[in-house]
Each structure stands twice: as structure tokens, then as C-alpha cells.
Amino acid sequence: MRMITYCDALNEAMIQEMERDSNVFVYGIGVPDHKKIFGSTADLLEKFGAERCFDTPIAEDSMTGLGLGAAINGLRPIHIHIRVDFLLLAMNQLANLVSSYCYGIGGKVGVPLVIRAIVGRGWGQGYQHSKSMHATFAHIPGLKVICPTTPEDAKGMMISAIRDNNPVLIFEHRWLYWQTGAVAEESFEIPLGKGKIVKKGKDITIVATSWMNVEALQAAEILARNGIDAEIIDPRTIAPLDEDIIVESVSRTGHCIVADNDWVYCGFSAEVAAMVSDRCFGKLKSPVKRIGFAHTPCPTARHLENQFYPNAETIVRQVENTLGIDKIDLSNELFYSHENRFKGPF
Amino acid sequence: MKSVNLDLYRTMYLIRKSEETIQKYYAEDQMKTPMHMSMGEEAIVSGVVGALNLDDQVLGTYRSHALYLAKTGETDLFFAEMYGKVTGMAQGKSGSMHLSAPEKGLLCCSAIVASSIPIAMGAAYANKYQKNGKRVAVFFGDGATDEGVFWETVNFSCLKKLPILFVCEDNGFAVHTPREHRHGFSSLHKVVSSFDCNVFEEKSTDPEVIYRTTQKALSTMEQNDKPCFLRLHYYRYLEHVGINEDFDAGYRPKGDYLDWLKLDPIRLQREKLGTIGFSEQQILELEQSVDEQIARSTEFAAESAFADACELHTGVFI
Ligand SMILES: Cc1ncc(C[n+]2csc(CCOP(=O)(O)OP(=O)(O)O)c2C)c(N)n1
Ligand SMILES: [Mg+2]
Numbered sequence: 001m002r003m004i005t006y007c008d009a010l011n012e013a014m015i016q017e018m019e020r021d022s023n024v025f026v027y028g029i030g031v032p033d034h035k036k037i038f039g040s041t042a043d044l045l046e047k048f049g050a051e052r053c054f055d056t057p058i059a060e061d062s063m064t065g066l067g068l069g070a071a072i073n074g075l076r077p078i079h080i081h082i083r084v085d086f087l088l089l090a091m092n093q094l095a096n097l098v099s100s101y102c103y104g105i106g107g108k109v110g111v112p113l114v115i116r117a118i119v120g121r122g123w124g125q126g127y128q129h130s131k132s133m134h135a136t137f138a139h140i141p142g143l144k145v146i147c148p149t150t151p152e153d154a155k156g157m158m159i160s161a162i163r164d165n166n167p168v169l170i171f172e173h174r175w176l177y178w179q180t181g182a183v184a185e186e187s188f189e190i191p192l193g194k195g196k197i198v199k200k201g202k203d204i205t206i207v208a209t210s211w212m213n214v215e216a217l218q219a220a221e222i223l224a225r226n227g228i229d230a231e232i233i234d235p236r237t238i239a240p241l242d243e244d245i246i247v248e249s250v251s252r253t254g255h256c257i258v259a260d261n262d263w264v265y266c267g268f269s270a271e272v273a274a275m276v277s278d279r280c281f282g283k284l285k286s287p288v289k290r291i292g293f294a295h296t297p298c299p300t301a302r303h304l305e306n307q308f309y310p311n312a313e314t315i316v317r318q319v320e321n322t323l324g325i326d327k328i329d330l331s332n333e334l335f336y337s338h339e340n341r342f343k344g345p346f
Numbered sequence: 347m348k349s350v351n352l353d354l355y356r357t358m359y360l361i362r363k364s365e366e367t368i369q370k371y372y373a374e375d376q377m378k379t380p381m382h383m384s385m386g387e388e389a390i391v392s393g394v395v396g397a398l399n400l401d402d403q404v405l406g407t408y409r410s411h412a413l414y415l416a417k418t419g420e421t422d423l424f425f426a427e428m429y430g431k432v433t434g435m436a437q438g439k440s441g442s443m444h445l446s447a448p449e450k451g452l453l454c455c456s457a458i459v460a461s462s463i464p465i466a467m468g469a470a471y472a473n474k475y476q477k478n479g480k481r482v483a484v485f486f487g488d489g490a491t492d493e494g495v496f497w498e499t500v501n502f503s504c505l506k507k508l509p510i511l512f513v514c515e516d517n518g519f520a521v522h523t524p525r526e527h528r529h530g531f532s533s534l535h536k537v538v539s540s541f542d543c544n545v546f547e548e549k550s551t552d553p554e555v556i557y558r559t560t561q562k563a564l565s566t567m568e569q570n571d572k573p574c575f576l577r578l579h580y581y582r583y584l585e586h587v588g589i590n591e592d593f594d595a596g597y598r599p600k601g602d603y604l605d606w607l608k609l610d611p612i613r614l615q616r617e618k619l620g621t622i623g624f625s626e627q628q629i630l631e632l633e634q635s636v637d638e639q640i641a642r643s644t645e646f647a648a649e650s651a652f653a654d655a656c657e658l659h660t661g662v663f664i
Contacts, residue, residue, distance in 0.1 A: 033522040034595050057492035057528040058459050058520055085458065089493075124379030124430075124441040128457040296662050301430030301438025302378045307658040338378075 001182035009151040013158035028080035064090035099142030110165035127297035138239035151181035156190030179344030195242035201231030219315035254285035264292035379441035384412035389611035393556025408443040408457035421643035431650035460490035489520025581606035
């Protein structure tokens with residue numbers, strides 16, 4: 001099958017949906033400029049014109065209200081934020097209006113609004129340009145939250161999000177943009193709320209979100225060389241969560257580690273741990289362990305940033321602890337970094 | 347005014363040379379932080395900060411190399427922070443986008459557009475409450491005026507007659523989006539004029555003009571107890587973020603740049619120093635002392651250590 005990047009997959013999904021449905025439009029700060037949101041909005045202005053692809057003032061809150069208003073009047077807006085950190089300015093509209101609109105009118109009208117937000121990382125993005133916070137949004141009933149990891153998921157889930165009659169927030173990790181993967185040329189949907197087994201395994205379950213799937217895969221390779229067969233589950237959708245795929249896996253392996261691309265405390269990893277302890281209680285051979293960002297704002301300097309972010313090594317060390325095996329020599333491993341990018345495919 | 351002009355030149359020269367130093371070394375990949383360069387805005391920052399008292403307070407944005415250097419005059423902590431070293435102003439935790447020096451009156455810089463504007467209002471409220479006579483100047487771009495929080499802050503500051511200067515450094519662009527694509531009105535300062543405040547506008551690259559305008563603003567504020575809004579135009583020489591030019595991107599013509607470059611604040615101010623009685627020798631000596639300061643600071647930064655890994659967890663709370 002044809003190989004394209006995650007970024008191109010997002011772009012293709014939007015183009016195909018805009019061709020299919022003239023109610024779809026795309027907007028946000030910098031959306032039509034020459035940088036095209038890292039390339040993900042390329043050709044939209046040229047193909048669909050300024051009424052369906054436009055720039056906005058720096059006014060996230062009001063522009064989110066615009067999305068809600070347009071959505072309940074028959075359009076299907078896609079609002080883009082180049083960083084999750086800027087999406088936070090729209091929290092009022094999201095938590096007080098967008099999320100509860102449908103419920104508040106007795107379930108009569110949905111809100112087909114898509115919000116894309118990019119998770120920054122590296123080169124000193126620092127504490128105001130690197131947030132993930134998908135759990136914070138997933139905490140709010142009435143919002144769907146997805147974190148596609150592969151190009152195929154990016155395209156299929158974006159299309160599902162656009163066709164969904166409810167608000168969907170898409171969190172896209174910037175470091176995933178460069179990777180390539182096999183993606184069908186024609187339009188297709190990947191249903192929201194369905195997880196995926198990224199790698200089959202029998203010894204331990206690693207539930208990973210977004211970029212942490214890349215780290216988990218590298219960890220699994222290292223572990224495989226050392227006789228450990230890890231299974232990796234990408235829930236892909238944070239809300240609503242595909243509990244069954246996790247329960248089924250943990251029931252088989254008896255061990256569960258959650259590697260979330262976010263802070264740990266009160267985060268998505270806590271949700272999974274609670275759910276697993278509830279539904280796999282008798283089958284767990286070890287406590288569920290959680291991996292995520294350090295509980296600090298994200299520092300700028302590289303060496304501190306490296307301390308802040310977990311990686312494949314963090315996962316390997318946790319697996320060793322959980323399974324009670326000897327420390328693996330990692331001195332010859334090359335881990336991913338800003339310079340050593342993951343290029344895919346999975 | 348003669349010594350003021352020399353001071354203004356020193357500040358502007360310090361800013362320009364510091365940023366040229368960043369440009370020179372950035373390719374070595376040791377400064378791993380995004381750079382929003384101040385080149386072009388030196389006269390504004392130097393003029394406004396020069397007219398403020400030392401204990402007056404300022405706040406800024408991610409584009410605040412100039413503000414930091416003008417307010418503190420120091421380059422050791424500055425360069426060490428750019429290099430992410432433990433000797434930096436935040437041990438490498440803040441980088442280029444979030445400079446601060448609270449002990450010298452730079453309360454904070456924020457990389458979330460418009461977000462320091464209401465903080466400045468709070469600082470001004472505290473100063474008024476404490477009757478300490480300090481004024482607050484908050485620097486922000488024209489893009490920040492797109493945000494509701496700007497208007498909310500102007501409103502409340504006017505309502506409460508707070509001692510605050512809103513300094514809009516207007517380069518006509520928010521990243522690549524020109525004013526005309528963002529504003530449903532034609533004159534920003536006219537709109538702000540309908541609030542109960544004092545409004546000033548300048549399109550000068552002469553720091554003395556900015557200095558005098560700021561002095562006038564401060565004395566008017568003193569007399570009528572109303573906040574001031576200064577709309578000060580300039581041209582951003584480099585790309586939005588990064589150390590290079592970006593005229594090939596096509597969103598703004600290079601001709602505009604060349605027109606502004608004819609009025610480059612540093613060059614004009616240097617020429618002025620000559621006409622008001624400073625000898626070439628005096629100017630060279632000043633420049634040399636700044637050059638040496640920067641050279642010492644970059645060396646200091648390069649030689650400094652990185653913070654210990656455990657530093658990651660310190661400073662979240664006091
Ligand atoms: C709330 C928020 N939205 C979007 C951004 C992304 N962004 C960074 S700088 C910028 C443009 C700001 O323009 P302006 O205020 O004129 O400042 P300038 O860069 O021209 O100095 C934008 C949109 C941001 N940092 N914060
Ligand atoms: Mg601007």
C-alpha cells in the first residue's frame with residue numbers, strides 16, 4: 001500500500017471530507033498561511049476558497065463559540081490550534097457550552113465540531129508550548145477525545161471525527177508528524193472508541209497513548225531480545241474508552257503498565273489503572289504501574305527536558321521491576337530524540 | 347538630554363549586539379530554545395524603559411530579549427539561560443521565551459499571547475494599593491489586541507485608574523497574518539481612545555522620541571490618574587521565530603524592510619551621537635565595553651555546567 005506521513009494523512013482526510021461534504025470548513029490561527037500548520041492544511045485554501053479555509057484573529061475563546069454556533073446551524077467546523085496550550089483559552093466554551101449543548105436541549109441537536117490541537121515537544125518548547133492534557137478534556141462529559149498515533153489512524157479517525165455528530169477533540173503529537181505508514185488512498189473510517197493491539201505479546205500489557213506507543217515499541221523490541229514478550233495496546237480514543245481491549249489483554253498477561261503522554265497525577269493512566277483493578281481484580285499478578293511526565297512544568301533546557309519525559313528506557317525499567325527480572329544493559333541503545341526522529345512505519 | 351541619548355544608544359547597542367551574537371552561534375545547536383528576535387524594536391524598548399524609573403515594573407512576551415536587556419543591563423544570566431545552563435536566570439528552565447528578573451522589575455514574560463497584560467493590571471493594582479509610586483509597563487504585540495483579555499484589562503484598568511502603561515509594539519503582523527486580516531476596525535488607538543485613558547502613537551525609530559513620548563505619558567498619567575496606551579510602530583526584521591530573514595515566504599515584501607532599514611534605530615542613534623558632540627573615540631569605547639561584556643557572558647555561559655537532574659523537581663513551589 002501507499003506510504004504517506006501522518007501529516008499528509010491528516011491533510012488528505014480533511015480534503016476528502018471537504019470534497020464530500022460542502023458543510024465542512026477549516027479555520028484557526030495561521031491555518032491558510034504559507035506554513036500551513038506544519039503542512040497539515042496544505043491546499044485547503046487553494047482547493048476550497050477563503051470561505052471554507054480561513055485565518056482568525058488571536059481569539060481562541062470566541063472562535064470556539066463560532067464553531068459551536070456554526071455546528072448547531074448545520075455546518076461542520078474544524079478548528080485548529082497549533083498548540084494544546086492555546087486551546088486552553090477556549091476552556092469555557094468547551095466545558096460550559098460545547099460539551100453540554102446537546103444534553104441541555106434534551107439530546108435534540110448534536111454539535112458536529114472537530115477541534116485539532118498539536119502537542120509540542122522539544123527544542124525548548126517549555127512549559128507553555130508542550131502540554132498534552134487529553135485527560136483534562138476527557139474528564140468532561142460530552143466531549144470525545146482521540147489521540148491517533150499512526151498515519152492510518154490519523155486519516156481514518158479524522159474522517160470519523162468529521163462525520164461524528166458530536167464534538168471531537170484530536171490531540172496530535174508533533175513528533176508523530178514525520179513518520180510514514182501505509183494508508184489507503186480512498187476515504188475510510190476508523191471508528192472512535194476502538195483501541196488497537198499495536199503488538200501482540202503474552203508476558204505483560206503496556207497501554208500506551210500517542211507518542212508513548214513509539215517508545216513502547218522500542219521498549220518491546222529491547223525486551224524481546226531479552227526474552228520478554230510484551231503486548232502493546234493503543235486505546236487511540238481517550239473518551240469514550242475501549243475498556244474491553246485492555247481488559248482482555250491484561251486478563252491474559254496478568255500485568256499492566258500504562259505509559260501515557262501526559263502528567264501522571266489525576267491523569268488518563270489513573271483512569272486505566274482504576275478500570276483494570278476493577279475489572280481484572282482476580283487476574284492481576286502485580287499492581288498496575290503508571291508512566292508519564294514528571295510532575296513539574298516542562299523545563300526548557302534539553303537535559304532537564306530529558307528528565308521530564310519518559311521514554312523506552314523508563315518502560316523497560318518498569319517492566320523489569322514488575323516482572324522481577326535482571327536489569328538489561330541499555331548502554332548501546334539509541335533512544336529517540338529531537339535529532340534522532342522516529343520515521344515509521346510501525 | 348545628551349547623557350540620555352548616550353544611555354539609549356548603549357541599551358540599543360547591547361540589545362542588537364546580543365542578538366547578533368545569538369545569530370552567530372545559534373547554528374552550533376547549543377542554544378536549544380526557540381528565538382523570537384527583537385531586531386527592529388530596539389528603540390521602543392530602550393525609549394520606554396529608559397523613561398521609567400529603575401523600580402518601575404515591566405512585563406513582556408516571548409519576544410523579550412530587548413526588554414530583558416534594557417531593564418537589567420546584564421548578559422551573564424541572559425546568555426547562560428539561552429544555553430540552558432545552571433547559571434542562567436532560571437537554571438535553564440525558562441529559555442528564551444520566558445525571561446524574568448523580578449528583583450530588577452521584570453516581573454515575567456509569557457509565551458501565551460496577551461496573557462501578561464492582566465497580570466500587569468494586578469501588579470498595578472498592588473502598587474496603587476501600597477501607594478509605593480511604582481508604575482507598570484506591559485509590552486505586547488498588535489496580535490495581543492485581538493484577544494478579549496486585552497480589552498477586559500484596558501476596561502478594568504481605566505475603571506480603577508491604575509498606574510499602568512499599555513505598550514503595544516505594533517509590527518502589523520501576528521506571525522504571518524497582517525492586521526487587515528484580523529481587525530474589523532481601522533485604527534487601534536482610536537478604538538482604545540474611547541476608554542478613559544491617555545493614548546499616544548509614534549512611528550519613530552528614534553529612541554529619544556519614544557523616550558519623550560513615554561515621559562509625557564507618565565506625567566499625564568500622574569496628573570489625570572488615567573492609564574496610558576502607547577501604540578508604537580516598528581518593523582520586525584527577522585522571521586516570526588528564528589534568526590533568519592523570511593522575505594522569500596511572500597507574506598511581506600522585502601521593500602518594506604529596506605524602507606525601515608534606512609531608519610535603523612541603532613545606526614541613526616549612532617549618527618546622532620556624533621552630531622550632539624560625542625567623539626568617534628567615545629562611541630567606540632562604549633561599543634567596546636559592551637562587546638567585551640557580551641564576550642565575557644558567552645564565555646561564562648559556555649563554561650557553565652548544566653543543572654543537576656534533580657533540579658527538574660525544585661522550584662515548583664517555594
Ligand atoms: C493564546 C495564544 N494563541 C496563539 C499563539 C501562537 N502565537 C504565538 S505568537 C503569535 C502572534 C502574536 O503576534 P503579536 O502579538 O503581534 O506579537 P509579535 O510576534 O508580532 O511580536 C501567535 C498567534 C500563542 N502563543 N498564544
Ligand atoms: Mg505583531
